Amino acid sequence: MMREVHSVEETWALAKEVAETLKPGEVVCLEGDLGAGKTTFTQGLAKALGVEGRVTSPTFCIVQEHRAKSPAPGRPGLLVHMDLYRLHGEDDVIAIGWEDYLAEGAVIVVEWPERAGSLIPPTARRIEFRHLDGEERRLIQILV
Ligand SMILES: Nc1ncnc2c1ncn2[C@@H]1O[C@H](COP(=O)(O)OP(=O)(O)O)[C@@H](O)[C@H]1O
């Protein structure tokens, strides 16, 4: 599915659609250049899952945990946002809690997923972001 979005609000609305299909323990891989809209999309996912705090880029802290205030039964209650750019391989990714997060039913949203190698399950969602010409146009492609 490919969608062109023309505002942050439209990005949030698409993220809400995706969030509604997410189950505990799922991995969502985000790909695309700086400024393409990955963090904005993650904000939409978080809001749809009932997270109330601010979602900012995990570039400097590598991993950020966002808990839902009162998750609905069976719905993911924890969104973990990772930026793996500065990690060097699977051991690093395990060291920051990858398997523990999944075991506790978190949804992991991951930027630079290639760093996680074979830890990315075959069932992971893949979403690509592209900044088109013009200030607000973004292309969001939901690959799986
Ligand atoms: N349609 C849109 N979707 C997402 N962000 C948009 C859109 N239009 C403008 N923006 C702006 O572009 C920037 C996107 O940055 P961000 O989501 O942080 O990208 P990334 O995390 O991929 O680097 C934000 O400043 C946001 O306000």
Ligand SMILES: [Mg+2]
């Ligand atoms: Mg970002």
